[in-house]
Amino acid sequence: MTLLQIRDLNVVYHGSRGAVPAVRGVDLALEAGRTLGIAGESGCGKSTLAMAVLRLLPRSATVSGEILLSGEDVLTMGWGRLRAVRWAGASIVFQGAMHSLNAVQRIGPQIAEPILVHENVTKAVANRRAAELLEMVGLPASHARGYPHELSGGQRQRVMIAMALACDPDLIVADEATTALDVMVQAQVLELITGLVAERGVGLVMISHDLSVLSATCDRIAVMYAGRVVELGAARELFAHARHPYSAALGSAFPIIGDAASRRRPGGLAGDPPDPADPPPGCSFGPRCPAAVAECAEAEPALLALPGEAGRRSACFVAQSGGAVRGETRGAVR
Numbered sequence: 001m002t003l004l005q006i007r008d009l010n011v012v013y014h015g016s017r018g019a020v021p022a023v024r025g026v027d028l029a030l031e032a033g034r035t036l037g038i039a040g041e042s043g044c045g046k047s048t049l050a051m052a053v054l055r056l057l058p059r060s061a062t063v064s065g066e067i068l069l070s071g072e073d074v075l076t077m078g079w080g081r082l083r084a085v086r087w088a089g090a091s092i093v094f095q096g097a098m099h100s101l102n103a104v105q106r107i108g109p110q111i112a113e114p115i116l117v118h119e120n121v122t123k124a125v126a127n128r129r130a131a132e133l134l135e136m137v138g139l140p141a142s143h144a145r146g147y148p149h150e151l152s153g154g155q156r157q158r159v160m161i162a163m164a165l166a167c168d169p170d171l172i173v174a175d176e177a178t179t180a181l182d183v184m185v186q187a188q189v190l191e192l193i194t195g196l197v198a199e200r201g202v203g204l205v206m207i208s209h210d211l212s213v214l215s216a217t218c219d220r221i222a223v224m225y226a227g228r229v230v231e232l233g234a235a236r237e238l239f240a241h242a243r244h245p246y247s248a249a250l251g252s253a254f255p256i257i258g259d260a261a262s263r264r265r266p267g268g269l270a271g272d273p274p275d276p277a278d279p280p281p282g283c284s285f286g287p288r289c290p291a292a293v294a295e296c297a298e299a300e301p302a303l304l305a306l307p308g309e310a311g312r313r314s315a316c317f318v319a320q321s322g323g324a325v326r327g328e329t330r331g332a333v334r
């Protein structure tokens with residue numbers, strides 16, 4: 001059975017800016033033991049999607065569609081079941097989570113806590129598991145006695161991964177889990193996550209701005225723009241041969257894995273993504289697109305399978321009619 005199946009997911013925030021449609025009509029699937037990358041610039045809806053999977057969105061958000069975790073719909077399950085699923089079924093490593101460790105509690109008990117709460121084991125057993133988990137993420141078990149401030153950023157991020165693994169989840173969602181780390185540490189932590197995923201047959205959803213990081217670590221990639229998936233395909237092929245102009249720009253943005261400077265200016269791509277509360281007519285990427293044709297201002301292209309390109313989908317009229325997606329460079333697209 002498919003581990004995670006998302007069907008026609010829509011999320012709208014209601015707040016001071018009126019209705020903000022942050023995720024629009026997203027369909028995605030992930031099999032056990034596989035990895036799915038989600039790429040896109042800031043504000044494209046990546047974290048909203050991640051939070052929807054574990055029903056962690058604020059009350060101001062309305063959600064529609066289906067999120068099936070091993071066949072069970074997360075959006076309609078009762079609270080008791082949801083609590084159980086949040087630990088044993090799926091767990092999430094949040095964006096910037098390494099800053100959310102409790103500063104005045106030792107590391108070991110913080111890792112042992114979910115094990116104690118959700119499994120019927122003694123404190124000694126939970127502590128032993130915590131020590132094993134630390135070793136699994138490459139930290140000496142003696143760190144269990146230490147406090148978060150005694151660890152480096154990379155070590156704290158490893159502790160977060162240990163916590164995510166504590167109750168042996170089937171699915172891990174890692175939201176920019178390595179973005180704040182320097183390049184060397186980022187590579188180590190990524191290797192660690194993907195190694196654990198392969199070893200344990202866990203499903204991984206990995207969210208990043210950085211398409212090159214995702215192409216090196218994931219099986220498949222979904223590129224999001226303005227709340228929609230605009231391209232979907234096998235990771236390496238998508239990175240090497242984008243079939244949506246936005247993916248092409250995002251791909252050329254990160255010539256070096258984890259390069260911090262290019263992270264701030266994706267590909268020198270001119271302009272910003274649209275405000276989801278006030279989208280442009282037609283294709284959301286149209287106003288920034290180097291390959292846009294007249295049709296692009298008229299209607300929003302659907303995400304369609306491209307003939308002859310196995311498993312590849314693109315929401316681009318130009319790609320769908322067999323054209324080149326890079327077009328004439330407009331603005332500063334490299």
Ligand SMILES: Nc1ncnc2c1ncn2[C@@H]1O[C@H](COP(=O)(O)OP(=O)(O)OP(=O)(O)O)[C@@H](O)[C@H]1O
Pocket residue numbers: 013014015020022040041042043044045046047048049058060095209276
């Ligand atoms: N609680 C909220 N209320 C209203 N709007 C929100 C809320 N949270 C997020 N948004 C809006 O929803 C859109 C998507 O935000 P989201 O955090 O999902 O983006 P993201 O792709 O994770 O970006 P980043 O790369 O910066 O983390 C943005 O336009 C954001 O302003």
Ligand SMILES: [Mg+2]
Pocket residue numbers: 046047048095175
């Ligand atoms: Mg985010």
